Amino acid sequence: MSTSTLKYSAETSNALLKEVMDRSGQNLMSCYQCRRCAAGCPVGDESGVTPDRLVRMVLLGEKDNALNNLLIWKCLACYTCGTRCPNNIQTARINETLKQMAKEAHIEPNIPRVASFHSSFVKSISHFGRSNELEFMALYEIENYKKGGLTAVKEDIKSTSKLGRSMLKKKRMHFKLDRTKGKSEIKSLFKKAADKRGAKGQP
Amino acid sequence: MKIAYYPGCSLHASSKLYDIQAKSVLGKIGIELSEIEDWNCCGATSASKTDDFLAIALAARNLGIADATGLSEMMIPCSSCYSRTLVSQKALAGDPALRSEINAELAKKVEGKIKISNILEVLLARKKELTDNAVKKLTGLKPACYYGCLLTRFPSDMPITDSVENPVAMEGLLKSMGAEPLDWGYKTDCCGASASVNDADMALKLMSKILKDALARGANCFVTTCPMCQLNLDAYQDEVREKYGIAKSLPVYFITELLGVSMGMGVEQMQIDRHFTDALGLLRELKLI
Ligand code: SF4
Ligand code: SF4
Numbered sequence: 001m002s003t004s005t006l007k008y009s010a011e012t013s014n015a016l017l018k019e020v021m022d023r024s025g026q027n028l029m030s031c032y033q034c035r036r037c038a039a040g041c042p043v044g045d046e047s048g049v050t051p052d053r054l055v056r057m058v059l060l061g062e063k064d065n066a067l068n069n070l071l072i073w074k075c076l077a078c079y080t081c082g083t084r085c086p087n088n089i090q091t092a093r094i095n096e097t098l099k100q101m102a103k104e105a106h107i108e109p110n111i112p113r114v115a116s117f118h119s120s121f122v123k124s125i126s127h128f129g130r131s132n133e134l135e136f137m138a139l140y141e142i143e144n145y146k147k148g149g150l151t152a153v154k155e156d157i158k159s160t161s162k163l164g165r166s167m168l169k170k171k172r173m174h175f176k177l178d179r180t181k182g183k184s185e186i187k188s189l190f191k192k193a194a195d196k197r198g199a200k201g202q203p
Numbered sequence: 204m205k206i207a208y209y210p211g212c213s214l215h216a217s218s219k220l221y222d223i224q225a226k227s228v229l230g231k232i233g234i235e236l237s238e239i240e241d242w243n244c245c246g247a248t249s250a251s252k253t254d255d256f257l258a259i260a261l262a263a264r265n266l267g268i269a270d271a272t273g274l275s276e277m278m279i280p281c282s283s284c285y286s287r288t289l290v291s292q293k294a295l296a297g298d299p300a301l302r303s304e305i306n307a308e309l310a311k312k313v314e315g316k317i318k319i320s321n322i323l324e325v326l327l328a329r330k331k332e333l334t335d336n337a338v339k340k341l342t343g344l345k346p347a348c349y350y351g352c353l354l355t356r357f358p359s360d361m362p363i364t365d366s367v368e369n370p371v372a373m374e375g376l377l378k379s380m381g382a383e384p385l386d387w388g389y390k391t392d393c394c395g396a397s398a399s400v401n402d403a404d405m406a407l408k409l410m411s412k413i414l415k416d417a418l419a420r421g422a423n424c425f426v427t428t429c430p431m432c433q434l435n436l437d438a439y440q441d442e443v444r445e446k447y448g449i450a451k452s453l454p455v456y457f458i459t460e461l462l463g464v465s466m467g468m469g470v471e472q473m474q475i476d477r478h479f480t481d482a483l484g485l486l487r488e489l490k491l492i
């Protein structure tokens with residue numbers, strides 16, 4: 001068995017901890033590593049990082065690892081960890097913060113498709129105020145193409161086209177564009193969001 | 204009696220059948236669902252993963268519209284929309300500065316008056332009217348009631364009417380209709396609906412656990428209230444079974460279609476033919492349709 005020494009610098013760790021606590025609204029310092037969150041997390045095993053480990057990374061100031069791991073991208077926002085945590089720490093919120101911080105630091109998402117999926121969904125709302133499956137999937141594949149080229153798109157289309165065909169058969173595909181008339185309000189909310197990010201130096 | 208109604212994107216599109224069922228079943232007991240005007244998407248999981256302000260603000264616009272109706276209660280059937288809207292209402296109640304900032308952009312301002320209910324709360328409060336209107340007992344139906352994540356778990360403290368880890372509202376409702384809901388272990392586990400497109404293997408794995416447990420307990424169907432969970436467990440079930448070598452399939456019903464069936468509504472009215480995994484066979488076998 002190999003051993004490693006803990007590298008810890010109070011200065012770097014405090015800066016990271018403070019930012020994550022402020023932005024996520026979670027008190028990471030109250031974590032006592034009981035691992036109830038880990039026991040309930042449906043993606044912890046596959047991610048190689050459980051919520052308790054992630055909290056620990058942030059506490060120790062391991063910024064690179066905290067911004068660059070599978071858990072923050074695989075997290076399903078199922079809120080099991082936070083519901084069970086005796087100290088009320090909601091790791092899903094920490095993951096949301098770390099994903100945003102990773103984007104700001106121009107770190108490639110560990111699972112690019114997850115990032116494309118959520119950003120395309122939000123973009124589709126900015127267009128029509130409502131999410132339209134076809135438009136959303138088109139935006140998603142464009143993002144996918146930009147990030148992973150044709151191979152990524154091909155892989156996706158193979159699986160989604162099967163679903164699409166069944167959706168058609170079962171009359172569960174929707175072709176009419178659903179839209180909100182109060183477009184200017186939606187636009188102004190999106191603009192406000194962008195201004196807020198801008199004011200904090202976030203993309 | 205009128206209740207404000209927020210259908211959300213999926214009940215207008217891929218889960219239109221759920222919208223139709225909810226209106227039929229509640230209409231039968233004298234509840235009119237009044238869809239709020241010109242609503243927008245709540246932002247779902249995606250907004251909360253990408254932008255903290257939008258995650259509150261998108262749902263806030265709907266809350267303003269709902270408050271302006273003057274109605275006292277709004278029903279939201281989709282768990283994701285329900286969760287986002289409730290979280291937004293609570294966040295705005297606790298942060299007057301954010302509320303005025305958002306209200307400044309809105310034609311209809313958030314007042315925070317309207318009570319947000321999920322569909323189970325609305326149904327359960329009218330259990331007597333529902334059973335009084337039932338004409339068929341759901342005998343032989345052994346559902347695994349599936350609640351998923353967002354009906355009982357929230358990103359911040361939220362007082363809810365059912366148990367967080369072991370909710371029983373659906374079981375109670377179905378029992379009173381003559382069904383025999385089963386005890387099982389995965390009723391609030393995540394089915395991975397938000398990952399089925401972008402992290403498919405993960406989603407399939409989560410669904411396989413849910414399906415295996417329901418089968419092992421002797422369930423003959425799933426029942427759910429969330430359109431995301433319904434679509435996920437229904438549309439991907441073949442793929443899950445193939446990948447994990449599971450022989451049997453289980454229909455995935457919305458709570459409303461079973462209530463409708465017990466109230467004597469037929470396949471056409473309930474649109475039970477719009478499932479991916481056969482949902483008609485079991486009901487025929489049990490002579491319910
Ligand atoms: S459940 Fe809470 S206190 Fe326990 S390890 Fe997880 S985050 Fe820390
Ligand atoms: S919210 Fe994310 S981190 Fe927490 S248990 Fe669910 S998947 Fe795991």
